Amino acid sequence: MTSASVVGAATLEELLLRMWRIRAFEIRAMELFEEKLIRGSVHPYIGMEAIAVGVCAALRPDDFITSTHRGHGHCVAKGLDLRRMMAEIIGREDGYCRGRGGSMHITAIEQGMLGADAIVAGSSALAVGAAHGLRLQGRDSVVVCFFGDGAANQGILHEACNLAAVLSAQVIFVCENNEWAISTPASASTRIANIAIRAEGYGFPGVVADGNDVEEMRAVTEAALVRARAGDGPTLIEAKSYRITAHSAATKVDLRPAEELDAWRARDPILQLSRKLVESGVDEARIGEIEAQARADVADAVEFALASPRPDPGAATEDVYAPADWNVLERLS
Amino acid sequence: MTSASVVGAATLEELLLRMWRIRAFEIRAMELFEEKLIRGSVHPYIGMEAIAVGVCAALRPDDFITSTHRGHGHCVAKGLDLRRMMAEIIGREDGYCRGRGGSMHITAIEQGMLGADAIVAGSSALAVGAAHGLRLQGRDSVVVCFFGDGAANQGILHEACNLAAVLSAQVIFVCENNEWAISTPASASTRIANIAIRAEGYGFPGVVADGNDVEEMRAVTEAALVRARAGDGPTLIEAKSYRITAHSAATKVDLRPAEELDAWRARDPILQLSRKLVESGVDEARIGEIEAQARADVADAVEFALASPRPDPGAATEDVYAPADWNVLERLS
Amino acid sequence: MSERELTMAEALNEALHGEMERDPGVFVVGEDIAQIGGLFQVTAGLLDKYGPQRVIDAPISEAGQVGAGVGAALVGCRPVVELQIADFVTLTMDQLVNHAAKWRYMSGGKVTVPFVLRGAVSSGIGMAGQHSQTLEAWFVHAPGLVVIMPSTPYDAKGLLTAAIRDDNPVVFLEKRLLYSRRGPVPEGDYTVPIGVADIKREGTDVTVACYSQGVHLALQAGRQLAEQGIELEIVDLRTLKPLDIETLGNSVRKTGRLVVVSEGARAGGVASEIVARIVDEAYDSLRTAPVRVTAKDTPIPYAAQLERAVMPQVDDLVAAVTGMLEPVAGS
Amino acid sequence: MSERELTMAEALNEALHGEMERDPGVFVVGEDIAQIGGLFQVTAGLLDKYGPQRVIDAPISEAGQVGAGVGAALVGCRPVVELQIADFVTLTMDQLVNHAAKWRYMSGGKVTVPFVLRGAVSSGIGMAGQHSQTLEAWFVHAPGLVVIMPSTPYDAKGLLTAAIRDDNPVVFLEKRLLYSRRGPVPEGDYTVPIGVADIKREGTDVTVACYSQGVHLALQAGRQLAEQGIELEIVDLRTLKPLDIETLGNSVRKTGRLVVVSEGARAGGVASEIVARIVDEAYDSLRTAPVRVTAKDTPIPYAAQLERAVMPQVDDLVAAVTGMLEPVAGS
Ligand SMILES: Cc1ncc(C[n+]2csc(CCOP(=O)(O)OP(=O)(O)O)c2C)c(N)n1
Numbered sequence A, B: 001m002t003s004a005s006v007v008g009a010a011t012l013e014e015l016l017l018r019m020w021r022i023r024a025f026e027i028r029a030m031e032l033f034e035e036k037l038i039r040g041s042v043h044p045y046i047g048m049e050a051i052a053v054g055v056c057a058a059l060r061p062d063d064f065i066t067s068t069h070r071g072h073g074h075c076v077a078k079g080l081d082l083r084r085m086m087a088e089i090i091g092r093e094d095g096y097c098r099g100r101g102g103s104m105h106i107t108a109i110e111q112g113m114l115g116a117d118a119i120v121a122g123s124s125a126l127a128v129g130a131a132h133g134l135r136l137q138g139r140d141s142v143v144v145c146f147f148g149d150g151a152a153n154q155g156i157l158h159e160a161c162n163l164a165a166v167l168s169a170q171v172i173f174v175c176e177n178n179e180w181a182i183s184t185p186a187s188a189s190t191r192i193a194n195i196a197i198r199a200e201g202y203g204f205p206g207v208v209a210d211g212n213d214v215e216e217m218r219a220v221t222e223a224a225l226v227r228a229r230a231g232d233g234p235t236l237i238e239a240k241s242y243r244i245t246a247h248s249a250a251t252k253v254d255l256r257p258a259e260e261l262d263a264w265r266a267r268d269p270i271l272q273l274s275r276k277l278v279e280s281g282v283d284e285a286r287i288g289e290i291e292a293q294a295r296a297d298v299a300d301a302v303e304f305a306l307a308s309p310r311p312d313p314g315a316a317t318e319d320v321y322a323p324a325d326w327n328v329l330e331r332l333s
Numbered sequence C, D: 001m002s003e004r005e006l007t008m009a010e011a012l013n014e015a016l017h018g019e020m021e022r023d024p025g026v027f028v029v030g031e032d033i034a035q036i037g038g039l040f041q042v043t044a045g046l047l048d049k050y051g052p053q054r055v056i057d058a059p060i061s062e063a064g065q066v067g068a069g070v071g072a073a074l075v076g077c078r079p080v081v082e083l084q085i086a087d088f089v090t091l092t093m094d095q096l097v098n099h100a101a102k103w104r105y106m107s108g109g110k111v112t113v114p115f116v117l118r119g120a121v122s123s124g125i126g127m128a129g130q131h132s133q134t135l136e137a138w139f140v141h142a143p144g145l146v147v148i149m150p151s152t153p154y155d156a157k158g159l160l161t162a163a164i165r166d167d168n169p170v171v172f173l174e175k176r177l178l179y180s181r182r183g184p185v186p187e188g189d190y191t192v193p194i195g196v197a198d199i200k201r202e203g204t205d206v207t208v209a210c211y212s213q214g215v216h217l218a219l220q221a222g223r224q225l226a227e228q229g230i231e232l233e234i235v236d237l238r239t240l241k242p243l244d245i246e247t248l249g250n251s252v253r254k255t256g257r258l259v260v261v262s263e264g265a266r267a268g269g270v271a272s273e274i275v276a277r278i279v280d281e282a283y284d285s286l287r288t289a290p291v292r293v294t295a296k297d298t299p300i301p302y303a304a305q306l307e308r309a310v311m312p313q314v315d316d317l318v319a320a321v322t323g324m325l326e327p328v329a330g331s
């Protein structure tokens, strides 16, 4: 497969395909974790596909994102190659990070992906600095920072938001409020109903959006992009959504009430978009084709990944430092 | 002198005396810094006396405060002994911290002073934890956390506020907005007019108060105390004020516009309270007596401090660890 | 009397239950520690027994949790804060080092900060760069902190109990791969003294200073080398600050040879500190240069064979020992 | 040609002016660095020349500033972040170590993070517990970071220039007491190579490994000891990571004796690391045990005589040297 194009006004069918690619990728990743082909952890983006796909559909290729521990969806939506993603998360040489990073650290700056970050909220200040750097370079590229409801309570996010406001940085903060942080509901980690209101405390707009509605996500992002590119500063978008799977493939105890899960399953973003397409006249079969296409793309990615060589253990100590005059092996302590 | 009593409803004259004690203390401290009797730094509280005195006048002796680099005023207002304070900041054995802490680290838990903190915003989480600890002990003592406008942008403050909200901790956050953080005006470090609005983002009340009006400060604190003791959680009080002196006794460049300084000098909290007392019938001479009394108290404190022995250098390595079975000298690496 | 066996996670859990029962000032704070008992079940069952005021699922804000712990300690409680993964301690260094560690000294010795910070060191299972570090060297370099890293369930329970009762701030690091290891653990109350090393194997040829997972590397190497007639003396340091230099020094004086094992990065690591301490303590008894067996100076990579390549292995230790026993040319 | 003399603060300022002029991607961020040019005037004059987009008075939020620096570096800029006081680095350890230091490695070597974090080490003037630390040992223990601590204005300008041009994240620590020290500094562009130690005094009897303020202690001790006929060889390490073990090793092979001076706390400090490295490198050349002269393991106290008591002094170094030259009984 080739990486999905993210330019221009993608059709709804294209958006559905991207959402399905994410879902199919995560389903396979969870299986590969069970098969012990993936180590560490996998945090599936299942149920939240409309957020990343909607946001990234509004971006230009030269815009940037930063991502989280739950980052596969952001990568796919930003147009990364499923093959190299899969190779990374099973730890092979053709992976985006040559097997060094794994699931939580996919980085592809050439495609506007500044990096996934396994430190909750950790990448928020990076996004601000990247935006400021782009401004200095005379570029109007925007940086989107994805983070979770749990991440919203980290100090670094506060610092990043305030700094972004002061610098009028071209940043969009996207809070993926999926109601839970591992076993802790958002209602237990804050006393407020909408994280978006915190934007007022920094002096920029905060918007609540339906994170299961890909068109709404694209629309709110477009508005925020206009603001950002005009130099008017950041926007905080709170996308209300839910993760349909457990926190991670390794999760043992899941506290989410069955009714809550069922209610959100009924609002599955893929289901909703499919239904909408059918209502607008698209053939049921075409929907099936899209799913099949996505699954085939992922199967191809797995095949590619499994055929990719394992990294050479002898190279494990390389790339700690960038090349430099001093960087000759015997000087490295 | 004996330490000022802070119990009960202090009269305005008593409050004026406390405010004068702070001012007189700071004036002498700046002189002693010039004379090189004080090392490091001195951050005078001059112009902000109404905040600490108003807030602490509302507290019970068994309530607690945490303080900042600009902490002398909080200490005096909380009823600490001027003698031991002065001995500390000139580095003598009779100081509150036996000369280990100095100006930025006065601690007197026995008087409800959990410690001054030279890490801007650093003590905010301490205040929350102390409050929770008091609750566990079945005490309804409240903890007041003083911090500056500059401190408001630190991550730890965000974490502390949110944690306090979630725990319904008996904390009062008092933001001393004196418009400047060293050379950086508050208007350059945030995009908002009132830091108090950030309280909404945590789900507790935020109040703006006139930090140069000691009665108003006492009144808003009383309201916050009722809330806190009832278990209803924290309040953020933003006290608008100004430091009349430069950032510290060591400051070389001071950017504050003369007009701004003049305007605030005219609103000097001591001046205002004195005027009010006179208007209400108090003799001008009595006002002068209060000032004289405060200056005498401070003179006595300086005399005491200078007579106090210098710490024994041989004891410099003591008290790193609390006594413990393992804590015999030869085991200490 | 049949010896009861527990996993290290269960042993730690018993210590917490015991201390919370014993002292109402003990409380626990962390992410996902209450309702589900922590990702590794170290806090299991506490919420039901002690309620949400003493067993707190905190918002994700590690610095705030540590700072709150310090504040609660100042008013006389004994908080235990859990870091889900020890790497997140990077977020708390200011509260830990500029606050917990220094508050007593800066107050002139007037206050105490009885506070425990626990965290899981997670290398060895593919958690990659931001979830696999072990930073004990930093804490050893922060005067005021006690640093503990147990290797067995027995030690874990006794040391955590001692840590909670200690009046000083303690950093207590638990190797995640050891949580499921079983070993004998007495029921009820006991402490393992802080600052006392334990000789996990007696031997005459080479002293191995180690702790946490390193002890298990050493024990395995000890078995292999015994077959070749080489007898390791394995000194489990257990506490890195204070360091039991007496026990270690005596062992080195006996064997004349030292290998230090640490899973931390090599440069500036605990192994370097121990070499320097032995140079102070027993230089004249050394028959050969002490050798460090450590992780390499890299972040921890994801792929299995890369992670293995940067972490110290039993073979590295065996090679270090045999290397130092070879007759040196010219001597 | 008369040699121009500058203070270290002026030398550092020249390096910043030079690099900002040369490379539009260089920008500086910090507290009070723009309008007033920094508390120590290291960034003086930059705002007027390069404007508020490149010379930024940031809100007090050290972690955010460091994180922003990393982000800007990722897109190709060369940010320089100033910590007003180096102790505040505790607030940034996560952004520095889990982000700046690791991003390249975790990306499989695809990205670079050309980022400099500067800060003033402020012991010696009564700034007390939270403003007097020197934590280079932590950074040495964080693979991916370069660590530089200059001792002279010449080195400071050349090393800061090199640091800004380097493609790696650099921690650059400046001893505050040295800011006002003068020394010859060439005009214009030059670099001092990273990873190359400088022999500040040649001698035959004892090698002193030192850096930053320690170099000045050593030079003073060297003058005193020369009067007694003892010749120190003073190796200014200048960069602690990478460490120029070659130069240091050669010196120790010549003198057979090593004293390491560091103002950091003793346990887990850089001095321990250097002893361990020399044990690896030149054990057989050592005629006596290497000795560490360091700060004591305490927070830094306020009162003058207490601060002096815990910080290493010239006398301590002199005593260490004479102690190791005394004939050892029985040898
Ligand atoms: C700083 C930090 N603390 C804790 C963790 C462990 N952890 C990983 S994911 C997670 C929950 C994050 O919740 P949220 O931000 O809502 O994202 P979600 O997983 O729901 O997408 C936690 C606590 C971490 N990775 N980093």
Ligand SMILES: Cc1ncc(C[n+]2csc(CCOP(=O)(O)OP(=O)(O)O)c2C)c(N)n1
Residues within 6 Å of the ligand: B069, B070, B118, B119, B120, B147, B148, B149, B150, B151, B152, B176, B178, B180, B181, B182, B247, D031, D060, D062, D084, D088, D091
């Ligand atoms: C974490 C930290 N960063 C920076 C400093 C240096 N510093 C000391 S006071 C100060 C300004 C604080 O401003 P504000 O909070 O408004 O308090 P004010 O001095 O105005 O009372 C700064 C930046 C510090 N002490 N701690």
Ligand SMILES: [Mg+2]
Residues within 6 Å of the ligand: A148, A149, A150, A176, A177, A178, A179, A180, A181, A182
């Ligand atoms: Mg969530």
Ligand SMILES: [Mg+2]
Residues within 6 Å of the ligand: B148, B149, B150, B176, B177, B178, B179, B180, B181, B182
């Ligand atoms: Mg201020």
